[in-house]
Amino acid sequence: MLSKIDRFVGVILRAIPTFCFAALFLLLLINVIARTFQLAGFSWFDEVVQGLFAWMVFIGAAALWREKDHFQVDWLPRSLPVASARIVRIMTCVLGVTFLIVMTKYGADLTQKAKALTPILDLPTGLFYAAIPLSGATMLIYSLADLIRLVRHPLHSKEIN
Template identity: 65%
Template sequence: MLARIDRCVGHVFRAIPIACLAALFVLLLVNVVARSFSLASFPWFDEVVQGLFAWMVFTGAAALWREKDHFAVDWLPLALTGRPAQMLHILLALLSICFLAAMTWYGFGLARSARALTPILEMPVSLFYAAIPLSGAVMLACSLADLVRLITTSPARPEVSA
């Protein structure tokens, strides 16, 4: 059951940034064409771009984090073996958990306390900020699962690269 939920979350967190990027591409294309031929002006353009970009960045980061496809400098973890390698991976997982917990906590506070509306569309800015704690919670859950795997794995060869 957990594997099915994980796969579903993975698909959703891959689809959101793809959809946001596609929407950004279309909006930019329409805006450039409309301005080039003096057809129309879209005063709401910046607001929508800001929201789409926020969701694309944070959900994309969560998708990469979940699948461990993000950039990582791994020369030291690859150079170590046995118990030192496992201890380094555990330390890196703990540091990630601390950062992601703070990001999720403060992101939730930011999204909850934001009362502003966008000037043209009057959309709540908290909708843009909601991407931070949501993505942070997904990355935090993945990091906690990785930490459990690291602790329960034999020190000879850790399965997870932090």
């Protein structure tokens, strides 16, 4: 059951940034064509680009985090003996969890406190900021699962992270 939920989350985490990227590409293409041929100007363009970019970056980061495809410097754990490498990986994971707790909390606070509306489309700016706590919570869940695996399965600790 959990693996099905994980696969579904993985599909969603990939679909959102892919959609945002495609939409950004189309909007930029349309904007360039419209400005080149002096067809029209889009006053709402910047607002939509900001929102799409925020969601693409933060949810894309969560997708990379889930699949461990993000940039990692693993030279130290790989060069240490297994027991020492495990301790380094646990400490790194605890630091990551701590950061993600702070990011999620302050991202949620920012989202809740954002009362402003975008000037043209009257969209709540909190809608843009909501990507921060959502991605932070997602990454936190996966980091906690990694930490539990590190603590429970010391023989496989070189494979985790």
